[in-house]
Amino acid sequence: MTHRLRLILPLAILTLMVCAALRTEGPPLANGQDLTPPSELALLMREMAAHADSVRAGLSRNDKKLPPYPAGVKTLLTATPTKDMHIDPITYPTFGKDYQAKVDALYKAARKDRASAYNALVQSCANCHTTHCPGPMMRIKKMYVKVGG
Ligand code: HEC
Known part of the structure; x- marks a missing residue:
């Protein structure tokens, strides 16, 4: 040597x-996948998913109140996505506005109609995810609640 x-x-x-x-x-590290920090839109999605989860938890406890309105959703159409993520200029805003409308509808719904309003919200997540970022679909499909019964 x-x-x-x-x-x-x-x-x-x-x-x-x-x-x-x-x-x-x-x-x-995020699942040990990569070192780049999550995009604005990815962070917003986590907030939206956490919000939907807490709505569902509240429904199963028969809570009187909904969790606080998810204020971040107003940035859904402007938040920066992950680099190279394909955001369709026609369908993305359509799905995005539909989701925002479903959030509003949930907060306006009578208490007995909340479960259906929540399912409509989850359907809206799924609608956008069939064309954009299909990865979380498995998770979204498990988010529906049973209505009535
Ligand atoms: C208007 C389209 C649209 C709607 C509505 C939407 N998503 Fe997303 N979602 C996306 C896109 C695009 C990404 C990829 C974001 C990125 O990587 O920048 C994403 C990413 C995600 C992710 C991965 C976030 C991460 O950590 O990388 C989850 C989980 C998710 N969405 C769940 C949901 C849930 C739950 C809902 C409904 C409450 C929802 N999404 C509604 C388009 C949408």
């Missing part, structure tokens, strides 16, 4: 160890 290698090798190993340590102690 040359003199120089003897110096560089331990340094290289040390650097690798530090990187490994930083990786495990660093902030959790």
Whole structure:
């Protein structure tokens, strides 16, 4: 082993160890998939999904009140999507406005009609997701509640 290698090798190993340590102690990576932070639109979607989940939880508890109105949805048509995500200029705004209208309808619905209004909202998520970003469809399909009975 040359003199120089003897110096560089331990340094290289040390650097690798530090990187490994930083990786495990660093902030959790989104499913370990990529290092780029989620887009504005992806963050909004998480907020919308969390909102829908809490509406559903409230329905199953027969809560008097709905969770707070999801104020972020007004930015649905303007939030920046993930780079290279295809956003169709005709259908996306149509689906987006439909979703916003379904949120409004839910907040205006009589308490007995909330479950149907909620299902219409989930249907609106599904409508957009059949043409845009089909990944979350499995999750969305499980979000419907039983009405009546
Ligand atoms: C108008 C179209 C549209 C509507 C309505 C819509 N989505 Fe999305 N959704 C998208 C697009 C486009 C993306 C990809 C966003 C990105 O990566 O920037 C996305 C991404 C997502 C994601 C992945 C977010 C992430 O962490 O990367 C989830 C989960 C999701 N949507 C759930 C929902 C749910 C639940 C609803 C209804 C409450 C909904 N979506 C309504 C278009 C829509």
